[in-house]
Amino acid sequence: MAAGEGSVQDILDRRYMAAALRLSRRNLGRTGTNPSVGTLIVRDDGDGPMIVGRGVTAIGGRPHAETEALAEAGALARAATAYVTLEPCAHHGRTPPCANALVAAGVSRVVGAASDPDPRVSGKGYAILRAAGVEVVEGVLAAETADQMAGYMSRSLRKRPEIVLKLALSCDGMIGRRGAGQVSITGEIARREVQLMRVEADAILVGIGTVLEDDPALTVRSPGLESRSPARIVLDRQIRLPETSKLVAGADRVPLYVAACAEADTARRAALERYGVRFIGTETVDGHIALPELMEDLGAIGMASVLVEGGADVARAFLEDGLVDRIVLFRGTVEIGEGGVASPIDERSIPDGFRHVRTMQFADDVCNEWTREA
CATH class of the missing domain: 3.40.430.10 (Dihydrofolate Reductase, subunit A)
Incomplete structure (x- = not known):
């Protein structure tokens, strides 16, 4: 699903993605070979949306932003929306892929900004989420995010x-x-x-x-x-x-x-x-x-x-x-x-x-x- 404009949900998506993008600036230049990514976990139990988890790629590049945000949200991540400035990783390293972590946490919706050009990830992170029944919205503030992540994209x-x-x-x-x-x-x-x-x-x-x-x-x-x-x-x-x-x-x-x-x-x-x-x-x-x-x-x-x-x-x-x-x-x-x-x-x-x-x-x-x- 591509990002749209104009509806209440579209406006909320852009608002929270802008906040995630601001958060990601915190560790620019300090995350080694990994990009500085921001993640927000947002849920709405009927009284309006509320941020229940925040994460930014840690100094040195690990843990990833999604892991940090899910740890802060805990059980509140279930049925929530995750706003991620870069497509969740899909490859196995010392830890499981972030896309799988989002699925395991029960997140029902993921809103992404930039796609990851890394061939180990590109398109695969979103595919894991969709295969698990998670709603995925791509390209929210994509241009702004790509501009901020220009170094990672270039490398x-x-x-x-x-x-x-x-x-x-x-x-x-x-x-x-x-x-x-x-x-x-x-x-x-x-x-x-x-x-x-x-x-x-x-x-x-x-x-x-x-x-x-x-x-x-x-x-x-x-x-x-x-x-x-x-x-x-x-x-x-x-x-x-x-x-x-x-x-x-x-x-x-x-x-x-x-x-x-x-x-x-x-x-x-x-x-x-x-x-x-x-x-x-x-x-x-x-x-x-x-x-x-x-x-x-x-x-x-x-x-x-x-x-x-x-x-x-x-x-x-x-x-x-x-x-x-x-x-x-x-x-x-x-x-x-x-x-x-x-x-x-x-x-x-x-x-x-x-x-x-x-x-x-x-x-x-x-x-x-x-x-x-x-």
Whole structure:
């Protein structure tokens, strides 16, 4: 059965699915190779619908959201409706499939959002439910869910992470000033939003030029969210990363990966490894790191979303290789002027094949976002 619109039940389905989708954001970037899924168990005994169970994929990827929600609901799950942001799994691992768990709990109706592209699951989870007589409604808020799960979808279908290019542009189109280190282009509220973007990513990626110029830590600085810092990746073909950098200083607390070529100085590599720095071997094409192959390697180690933060040459390289899936441009009111580093892209030069999805205002700063069309 496909999702409809307009009836009281359709409105309720969208309302509870939106709540499940909000719940699923809680563990974005923390569920390993599994997606962060939200599940609500809702029953109506005549006095109106009531949530009796909530679940989100646990940190590390297990238990799944359905298992958590059913455990909270207990016997109240029988004859209830389950709202699940991703098709319940159908394959046996160390635990039974979530589709079977929903059947065993006596759930009478399952409302799903996105279908799972994993061939072990795709269509099979819903088939298990229907074969057991459970009513299934598919595709409720499917587009919104697919957008939030874009990293998992990309890793499943394209075997690489979703690449999010984030840039802050001054009013005159610059992303920094040569020789000036880090330059504040946007205000405090916009910078807080960037911290939340980091929280939900698996990794932040920059080039060695940005590291040598700015000496960034690339961690989450928002109070209470410091432990949510994602892995840091530096494109550093010849291993020029200083042992005294902030990145290396924090390598024992937040994973730090350096993408370097095989010909790089082995002594430099050994010195950084003693600090806990991890290395990813890369191929080189025309003196530059082969980004498509590197992205496949990141997907292979479980990364589903990579936030590309700098600098201009790195951003340009990802754009030229057609690897960018989402573009987020913050436009500040600061003017950089002479000595500025021009942005490789602005609101008027978005590549073909991208769709504008939202505009947000953060005090005086404006943020626009585009996603690659499927």
